[in-house]
Amino acid sequence: MAGVIAGLYVITDSAQQAVADAIRGGAQVVQYRDKSADTVRRKEAADALARLCRGAGVCFIVNDDVALAAAVGADGVHLGQDDSSVAAARAQLGSRAIVGVSCYNSLERAADAVAAGADYAGADYVAFGSVYPSPTKPQAVRAPLSLFAEARALTDRPLVAIGGINATNAAAVRAAGADAVAVIDGVFGADNVEAAAAAIAKQFND
Ligand SMILES: Cc1ncc(COP(=O)(O)OP(=O)(O)O)c(N)n1
Ligand SMILES: Cc1ncsc1CCOP(=O)(O)O
Numbered sequence: 001m002a003g004v005i006a007g008l009y010v011i012t013d014s015a016q017q018a019v020a021d022a023i024r025g026g027a028q029v030v031q032y033r034d035k036s037a038d039t040v041r042r043k044e045a046a047d048a049l050a051r052l053c054r055g056a057g058v059c060f061i062v063n064d065d066v067a068l069a070a071a072v073g074a075d076g077v078h079l080g081q082d083d084s085s086v087a088a089a090r091a092q093l094g095s096r097a098i099v100g101v102s103c104y105n106s107l108e109r110a111a112d113a114v115a116a117g118a119d120y121a122g123a124d125y126v127a128f129g130s131v132y133p134s135p136t137k138p139q140a141v142r143a144p145l146s147l148f149a150e151a152r153a154l155t156d157r158p159l160v161a162i163g164g165i166n167a168t169n170a171a172a173v174r175a176a177g178a179d180a181v182a183v184i185d186g187v188f189g190a191d192n193v194e195a196a197a198a199a200i201a202k203q204f205n206d
């Protein structure tokens with residue numbers, strides 16, 4: 001696993017071939033995000049993605065579901081406001097797991113997420129967004145790009161931007177201070193997934 005959250009971070013609900021294409025294009029992190037209640041399908045898809053990512057040396061994160069992350073040996077979990085706490089996730093996944101937290105447009109939420117508790121180290125990365133209108137989640141709260149400079153003043157941990165990011169705007173997001181961009185439509189909505197991933201990933205290459 002690549003332990004670092006940086007560059008292109010793709011989010012998918014399963015498509016194996018497309019994920020392999022995105023990794024070839026330069027994705028460094030893959031998140032399994034599947035809102036389906038079909039637990040058998042979720043386990044099979046997460047298992048397959050975990051194997052793919054392990055083989056490629058790419059970091060694999062499960063969205064929302066700490067138990068599923070543990071069951072498939074994922075590198076970590078991504079938690080939103082409706083999900084488990086960082087402390088509970090760490091207790092289940094162990095101290096080496098990567099725990100990311102959605103902060104929407106809230107610096108206060110980010111400060112709380114990265115704060116260490118008595119027996120846990122806080123979040124490993126924090127995510128802000130939607131930074132642009134998102135085709136996947138149009139109702140998502142919007143976060144200004146100026147938030148990244150403010151967030152950098154409160155933590156050294158990786159800052160992830162999400163929402164409406166593509167090859168055209170990724171450079172502006174990086175320039176604003178994001179260490180990684182989490183992308184669904186801008187990669188998996190493209191005719192050529194590998195090329196779309198490469199066009200975003202290369203903007204983080206220097
Ligand atoms: C990297 C990353 N950032 C933000 C989110 C959104 O998480 P959340 O707010 O819990 O919303 P859902 O994705 O669960 O609908 C994410 N998944 N990944
Ligand atoms: C899960 C999530 N949270 C905020 S925007 C978003 C979806 C991102 O998808 P896209 O890259 O297609 O805008």
Ligand SMILES: [Mg+2]
Nearest residue numbers: 064079080083
């Ligand atoms: Mg969530």
